[in-house]
Structures are given as C-alpha cells and as structure tokens.
Amino acid sequence: MNWYAVIAIAISALVTVSLRAVPFVAFRGNKQLPAFVDYLGKTLPYAIMGMLVIFxxxxxxxxxxxxxxxQLIAGALVVVTYVWKKSTILSIVAGTACYMVLIQIVFR
Amino acid sequence: MKKYVKKAFIDTLPIMAGYIVLGIGFGVVLKSAGYGLGWALAMSVFIFAGSMQYAMVGLLTGGASFLTIAITTFLVNARHLFYGMSMIEKYKDAGARKPYLIFALSDETYSLVCNSDEGRDYYLLVSMFDQIYWIIGSVIGSLLGAIIPFNTEGIDFSLTALFIVVYTDQWLNTKNHVSAIIGIVASVVCLVLCGSDKFLIPAMISIMVLLFVMKKFCIKEEE
Incomplete structure (x- = not known):
C-alpha cells in the first residue's frame, strides 16, 4: 500500500472540506446572522460568478x-443567445460547439 | 423528492458534459502518473475539487511534503470559503442533508444552487448528480487511458459557458450591477498584476474590501 499517497489524499480532502465548512461552523446556532455576513451572502454571488468567469x-x-x-467569440455567443432565448442548455451547447470549431479548425 | 429529479437532471446537463470530459482528463493524467482506478475513485469521492485533483497529480509524482500539499490545497480551494458564506441561509434547514451539501459544494454546484429557491431536496440532487458525473468521468478516464475516439479539445469550455450564463442571468435579474462589476474588474486587475497562478486570493480579498467600501452603492435598488 502506498501510504504516502493515502495520507496526501486524506490531507487534501480534509483541507478542502474544511474550507467549505468553515462559514457554516463559524455561524452555527446564530439565529440572526451578523450584519456583514448577511450583506456578503446577498452581494457575493454576483461578484463570485464574475471571478469564476475570469478564473x-x-x-x-x-x-x-x-x-x-x-473565447471572446464563443463567450459573446453565449451572452447573446442567452439574452435572446433565456435557455441555459442552448447557450452552453452553442458556445461550446463554437469554441471547439474555432480552436480545432479556424485558429488551428 | 421525486418531482425534483427531472429538474435537477435537466439543470445539471451542462455540468454533466463538462465534468465527464474534465473527469476523463483527470483519470487519464492520473493513470499516466502511475495511479490507477482505485486512486482516481478515492480522489473523486473524497476530495471532489477539480482543479485541486489535477494539481495533486503533480504533487504526488513530485513527492511533495504533506505541508506543501496542505498549503497548495488551501490556496487552490480558498474560494470555497466564499460559497459557504452565501449559502448559510439557504442550507439552514437542510437537516441530515447538510453535511453532504457542504462537502459537495463545488464551483458548478454553487453556480446552480446560489440562484435557486427550489429547496433542500433539489440542492441535494444537484450536488449528488454533479459528484456522480465527476466520478464517472474519472473512472472512464482511468480505464480508457488516452484512447478517446474523437477530438475533445475545447469541450471544457462548457464550464466557462455555464458560468457566463449564470453571470448573465444574474445581471438580467437585478437592477444593481455594482457587485457583478466588482467581481470582474477586481479579478482582471489581480490577474494582470499577479499572474494566472496567484491571482485568486488577491482577487478574493479585493472583492471583499471593495464590497465593504462600496456598500452604499451595492445595496441601492437591490431587489
């Protein structure tokens, strides 16, 4: 058994789940969330999604x-088709197909 | 529960495409580093964090120290601290589902549940489906090795497209765009200044700071 890899995976798993759990544990039992957490909870999702796009x-x-x-052309296609049709699937399929054609054929 | 199965499945289809492909990529890379099916399964079941699992391949083959592994995981996954903070209210009444919901709160799962009011059963199904896709992908990758029948280069754009869709949808459904703009601008500035390997943490910190500095503008007309 490769114990090095077992421990390495366990450490990585523990750190990951801890990061996900810290906010829940820190504010456990609070009936009323502190104002700054409440504020972040409401405003963060918009900023995070922007950060993930850039990521x-x-x-x-x-x-x-x-x-x-x-990515510019395919990304624009995603936005335009979404504003037009409001269909998540359509926009993602169109954007991904467009990106694949561009990267594999057009800008080879 | 039953009535959410179909909705959760349809909503997670784009994630299925992205996760299976990225999962296959992970399985292939891990296999070529000498770690077969059991290792791919263990990592996808217990870690369940895409970019970190890719990073782990390099760490394992390089024989990185446990401290390095802990710090790298912290840096790569620190953005997950954000997700929890905005899901405290939503997951409040999740009961026995809560530990798993928290464990499985990946980027993609977060992007679906943070916008949804469907309730705890739906959140649970989305989380489970997403992890199952990821596990299936890494198993296929580990088994098939590099024998993939068609050129999948660029298919991982499906996850980028998913985030762009969610961003656009949030934009269309709110009047106040200050937070959305802060997210993009702060990330781009930090990316240019710090480089693609190191920009996430500075970006997170500047987003938090800017949200507080500009609080007055961020809550105006908020619906």
Missing part, C-alpha cells in the same frame, strides 16, 4: 489570435 479564462493570451479570439 476560467485565466490562460487567455494576446500573443496569438488563437489565445484570445475563440
């Missing part, structure tokens, strides 16, 4: 057209 696009590079044009 996904973090390897964008302007050195080659291939490094930025596919």
């Amino acid at each position: 996904c696009l973090k390897s964008t590079s302007f050195a080659l057209t291939r490094g930025w044009a596919p």
Whole structure:
C-alpha cells in the first residue's frame, strides 16, 4: 500500500472540506446572522460568478489570435443567445460547439 | 423528492458534459502518473475539487511534503470559503442533508444552487448528480487511458459557458450591477498584476474590501 499517497489524499480532502465548512461552523446556532455576513451572502454571488468567469479564462493570451479570439467569440455567443432565448442548455451547447470549431479548425 | 429529479437532471446537463470530459482528463493524467482506478475513485469521492485533483497529480509524482500539499490545497480551494458564506441561509434547514451539501459544494454546484429557491431536496440532487458525473468521468478516464475516439479539445469550455450564463442571468435579474462589476474588474486587475497562478486570493480579498467600501452603492435598488 502506498501510504504516502493515502495520507496526501486524506490531507487534501480534509483541507478542502474544511474550507467549505468553515462559514457554516463559524455561524452555527446564530439565529440572526451578523450584519456583514448577511450583506456578503446577498452581494457575493454576483461578484463570485464574475471571478469564476475570469478564473476560467485565466490562460487567455494576446500573443496569438488563437489565445484570445475563440473565447471572446464563443463567450459573446453565449451572452447573446442567452439574452435572446433565456435557455441555459442552448447557450452552453452553442458556445461550446463554437469554441471547439474555432480552436480545432479556424485558429488551428 | 421525486418531482425534483427531472429538474435537477435537466439543470445539471451542462455540468454533466463538462465534468465527464474534465473527469476523463483527470483519470487519464492520473493513470499516466502511475495511479490507477482505485486512486482516481478515492480522489473523486473524497476530495471532489477539480482543479485541486489535477494539481495533486503533480504533487504526488513530485513527492511533495504533506505541508506543501496542505498549503497548495488551501490556496487552490480558498474560494470555497466564499460559497459557504452565501449559502448559510439557504442550507439552514437542510437537516441530515447538510453535511453532504457542504462537502459537495463545488464551483458548478454553487453556480446552480446560489440562484435557486427550489429547496433542500433539489440542492441535494444537484450536488449528488454533479459528484456522480465527476466520478464517472474519472473512472472512464482511468480505464480508457488516452484512447478517446474523437477530438475533445475545447469541450471544457462548457464550464466557462455555464458560468457566463449564470453571470448573465444574474445581471438580467437585478437592477444593481455594482457587485457583478466588482467581481470582474477586481479579478482582471489581480490577474494582470499577479499572474494566472496567484491571482485568486488577491482577487478574493479585493472583492471583499471593495464590497465593504462600496456598500452604499451595492445595496441601492437591490431587489
């Protein structure tokens, strides 16, 4: 048995679940959440989703057209189709297919 | 519970596409590093954090110290602290489901539940479906190795597209866009200043600071 890997995985699992659990444990039992947590709970989701979009696009590079044009075009297609049809599936399928064609064929 | 199964399944379809593909990628990489099916399963069941599991492959093969592994996990997954903070109210009455809901609060699960009012059974199903897709993907990847029949390059954009959809949807459903703009601007600035490996923590801190500094503008007209 590779105990090194077992312990490594256990540590990573523990740290991950702790990060997810800390806010719940810290504010356990409070009937009324502290005002700042309540405020963050209401406003954070908007900012986090923006952060996640940037997180996904973090390897964008302007050195080659291939490094930025596919995500810009496909991303715009996602926004436009979503505003137009309000269908999550449609926008994701259209955006992903568009991105794959661009990265595999157009900007090869 | 039953009436949510179909809705949860349909809502998680985009995540299925992304997770299975990324899970396969993870299984393939882990296998080629000498860790087979059992290891892929163990990591996807117990860690369940995509980018961290990819990072773990390098850490394991490099023989990183346990302290390095703990710190890397903390840095890569610190954004999850955010998720909990905005889900405290929503998960308040989840009862026995709560430990699992908290454990399985991944980026993608968060993006669906943070916008939903469907209730605890729906949250549980979304969380479970998502983890199952991820496990299936990593098992397939581990078994198939690098023999994938078609060129999947770029299919991971489905997760990017999911976040863009959620962002757009939130934008259309609120009048006040200050927080949404802070998220993008702070992340871009930190990305440019700190580089793609190190920008997440500075971005999180500046988002928090900006939300408090600009509180007056963030709650105006909030619905």
